[in-house]
Amino acid sequence: MRRINIKTISLFIIIILVISSLLVIATKRQDQSMEQISQETEEPTEQTQEKQQVQPVLSIKADQVRHLTLENGEKTIELVPDSPYSEEEVRTNLSGWYIHQPYQNVYSVKYNPLVDMLYGIAELKWNKIIGEKENLDKYGLEQPDMKLTFQTEEGEETLLIGDQAGEGKRYAKLTDGEQIGTIAEDVLEPYQLQAFELVEKFVKIIAIDVLEQLQINYGDQEILIEIDHPIEQEDQESPLFFIDDQAVEEDTFRNLYKDIAGLSVDDTVEDATYHSPEATMVYTIFNQEQKEKQEIKVELVSYDKQNFAVFLNGKADFLLKKDVFEQMLKKILQA
Structure with missing residues (x-):
């Protein structure tokens, strides 16, 4: 009778150990599943934040621009791929663009700065979204330091550049939108050139x-x-x-x-x-x-x-x- 009790007890202990092991495995699997669910839940949020950060400021593409106006508070620079000259007279113009303001005459625009401005459009991205319907004067957007207007055959978009936002950022806003945000200041460098830095300086160059x-x-x-x-x-x-x-x-x-x-x-x-x-x-x-x-x-x-x-x-x-x-x-x- 005593031997039977020992065997029974041993069997009972083994069963308990097996059940405990199964419970541990089940708990681990449940924890892993919860962690995976949590990661899957967080990933879209992180991706959404990332997409928000790299959201382009303009919907206009480089090859669509037909008129570019740069205002820095003092002078207005107007760039257009049209001129009053004959094809023979402007055959040496590599950029195909001309500066109409602030000068009295129309002059050819340098190739490299023009390319930097056009393809720099893709680099204009929101770094951080602050909010909507904010006080424009608070961010220097009531009287902006810069005003960039990109015009296509279908319409135009104007970007206002305000005060420094710290860490190499500037406050910005589209005139047709309520959203205020920040963009990296270094991507604005192509648009900060003065007119004399953009114009071809040749007295007259004829092919x-x-x-x-x-x-x-x-x-x-x-x-x-x-x-x-x-x-x-x-x-x-x-x-x-x-x-x-x-x-x-x-x-x-x-x-x-x-x-x-x-x-x-x-x-x-x-x-x-x-x-x-x-x-x-x-x-x-x-x-x-x-x-x-x-x-x-x-x-x-x-x-x-x-x-x-x-x-x-x-x-x-x-x-x-x-x-x-x-x-x-x-x-x-x-x-």
Whole structure:
């Protein structure tokens, strides 16, 4: 009878141990399931926060922009891929865009800054959403430091940039939206350039393949540059170049023309008064399809002892160093 009790007790203990092990395993599995459920519940929240942080500010894409206006509180810069010039006159414009404000004349826009601005649109993202219907003045958005307007054929979006938000961020808001947020300040750098940093600074650059002649007058000096293009002459394979009726080798002329075309302005001017120019540069370009000639005149009016005011179409926006112009003339005469 005693032996039976011992066996029974042993069996009972074994059963208890098995049940305990099963309970432990079940508890662990339940904990793992709860943890997995918790992770699955948290992941969408984290993803939602992440999506909110990288939410683009603008719905406009780079290739849709047809008009770009930058306002920094003092001046308005207006950039448009349209110009009043003929195709021959602007053949050297790489960007295809032109600056219409703040200058009196229309000038070509540099390629790299323009690309940075257009493709920088994708970098304009909300870093943090503050809320809606907030006091704009609290964030410097009532009178913003910057106002960026991107216009397409369908509409436009305007971004207001306000005060510093700390940690390299700026407060921002779309004019057509109630949402106020922050964006990284470094992505705004392409839009903080001044007009003079965007404009091509060449006095006048005309492609050789459309230039027929260039006449330069400076005091008693008169220089005539001519290019004879092989348009209809079957026996002429390449253009011929002349300076004051003297033939010039093609390589020599092309190197020289880099100095002529590369003649660049040095500063802006707003108070230049037109009077009899000290120097003129008259370009004659030829439209092969229309068989028409066009003259473009650059007039250099003395502004002070060091500078000419560069007049195009009777208006001056830039200054050219007199000594830079004289150095170019010397190179032409040496050729």
